[in-house]
Amino acid sequence: MDPFKNWQDWRKNLDAFFGENFLSSFENILLYNYFPQVNVYKTDNELIVLANIPGLNDINNVDVFIDYQSLELRGNVNLKYKGFKLIQDELFNGHFERKINLPYPVKEDRIDATYQNGLLIIHLHRLIPDDHRRHKIEIKKIEE
Missing domain, CATH: 2.60.40.790 (Immunoglobulin-like)
Structure with a gap:
């Protein structure tokens, strides 16, 4: 199972809760392990x-x-x-x-x-x- 399959949905929900582009600064760190x-x-x-x-x-x-x-x-x-x-x-x-x-x-x-x-x-x-x-x-x- 790919943990980032629904990444875009998670991103939209977190951005809606914490403010637009909240995850942008963390995205490279989170996706770094999936190379x-x-x-x-x-x-x-x-x-x-x-x-x-x-x-x-x-x-x-x-x-x-x-x-x-x-x-x-x-x-x-x-x-x-x-x-x-x-x-x-x-x-x-x-x-x-x-x-x-x-x-x-x-x-x-x-x-x-x-x-x-x-x-x-x-x-x-x-x-x-x-x-x-x-x-x-x-x-x-x-x-x-």
Whole structure:
């Protein structure tokens, strides 16, 4: 379950109670723990997951794991500039881990992941169980 699914509704209610734009100063802090931000698109048999990971200089700095009906992203973003001192810090920098629950199980052998213009694009295919296979169960006799 995504805790920020109804974020806009919460924001409107809190702004109405505390005054307009009350949450603006806190929004970056609250959303900072949910990096990378993702969009999940689906059809009946396919999923596309877009993960916003700007500043990824080396694709080996991110790992993608699939576990039946979940996707896990782990990695590191390094936005340091040699010889410069950071004076305003709003962009994510450092280690991240994010687990995304998927709407249905996916095949582990049909995954395509690409990185372009700051977006990690992951294409997944639905795992459709083979209901036609029967499995014979061995019955063991217990001696009295």
